[in-house]
Amino acid sequence: MTNTFSVLVVDDEPDNFDVIETLLSAQNYQLHYAASGKNAIASLETFQPDLILLDVMMPEMNGIEVCKRIKANPEWQIVPIIMVTALSSKLDLANCLNAGADDFISKPINSVEMRARVHSMLRIKQQYDSIQTLSHIQSNTINILESTLNELRGTLASKMSHELNTPLNGIMGTISLLKEDIENMDIDEIREMLGWVDESAQRLENLTKKFLLYLELESSPIRQQSFKTAHTKFSSAAVKSTLQSFVRQLKRGDDRLIFDLEESEIALSERDLLTILHELVDNAVKFSTSGTIVKIHSQVMGNMFNLSVHDLGRGMTEEQVDRIGAFVQFERKTYEQQGVGLGLRIVKKIVELAEGIFSISSIYQQQTTVNISLPIPPAVRT
Structure with missing residues (x-):
């Protein structure tokens, strides 16, 4: 990744920000700091984050509540949130995912894991941005679409992002749970969770195929010509x-x-x-x-x-x-x-x-x- 990405770190302890800043210093990231959930929400417009690292245990408004509020705002729904937590039970981790978190990192933070997870989330965000760009190109160049497209331009990117984000969250969240606690799971529990991953992956594949077929039918002269024979x-x-x-x-x-x-x-x-x-x-x-x-x-x-x-x-x-x-x-x-x-x-x-x-x-x-x-x-x- 050659772009400079904006990363917002939310933690009530400034020392924790210093640690994260040190771990990510070699990367091409612009780091911002918010000392509370309230400040984080108020600073979204200013920092325009591509990724949020959010501490769970904070006074006044904890990380789970902050996550819920951010994900409830359509403007920031597609911004990945990684929860930074000392909690380890499956219930606690499930609460993070249910709040809309895309991933989590356990304390004490491992430097290799931190860099890998941040890189992964930013890559996914970059893919979302590419989909949004593609939708705008399509809406501006394919003049054969019916007049209702003007009404629908503003919704294509958000709907596609939401529909892609849901199965991706299912896949990544389940894999994270498996990685964290697979040694303590029995084989039936593992099979059930792998079934969740498979279901989400199939949904993502079907959506992608359908979207590509739509673009092919609307804009490919070769495809349109094939109907004659x-x-x-x-x-x-x-x-x-x-x-x-x-x-x-x-x-x-x-x-x-x-x-x-x-x-x-x-x-x-x-x-x-x-x-x-x-x-x-x-x-x-x-x-x-x-x-x-x-x-x-x-x-x-x-x-x-x-x-x-x-x-x-x-x-x-x-x-x-x-x-x-x-x-x-x-x-x-x-x-x-x-x-x-x-x-x-x-x-x-x-x-x-x-x-x-x-x-x-x-x-x-x-x-x-x-x-x-x-x-x-x-x-x-x-």
Whole structure:
């Protein structure tokens, strides 16, 4: 890292700041000091920290409370916080992570560990900043995005950062707990914690793939050109098997998938067909109650292949249907739903590039049906 990074050290003991300053003196960091949590919060705008080293045991306002207040402010949510603590129990460490801390260092401080953890957190912060820069470049250069993008520019970076930060915190926090106390854990406890890491890693991978696919569809001429020659078979058996397996992976195996499928050749690649199926069923399952029916129907009508996915979920208003687009999630605060609202936008874009028709019919709080019409390749038309 060649940039100069701003590091805010929060500790009620000035001698501790001197120790940290000595340990990090050889690094390209600009260190700032706050003697209390209140002073730290008040100085954020002045110091613009890229990283905060926060002592847990402080009078008046302890480090956990300071961490909560900083992470509650959207402007500073993505700034990594490393808790510096003499506490060692798993409950104490869990309280730090629950407060929003990204990592922790135990006292007495080990110089090698301190430098490694600070370097790691700043590298992650740098990646967040790169994502924010990428989002601004995209919003300023891709003029083919619909007019709603102007409204959404300010939210792309923050949503992506939040969605990336959550699984990263899960991975790093769990690994830290394992490193600190693995000798005292039994094998079942270790397996459970590794399961948490795996779940967070898969969520991060899926989000990254979805975001890259969105950028590819919106801005790649080569990708858009590929739709002119795409061709695959919509197989009833393959679709049933794929979607049943997919729903089990979503841990919603109790949902009733009802299939009414007619087979046909369609002017779409297998990759894009699977993307459409996964995104539509994922949305149907995500926005409906566990155990309800999701119906997948297909039918050939003339030179078009019609596909629909119907669910008995929360539905959408007419206004919400009209606003379907990237980085839009409706009633997110009410339902605490993960994601950045890319799914239906990706499906809509694929259908448009395939010269098909995309539509949604919905009754609010009752049901939703997504309808897609795709061309049948001329060579197989009857």
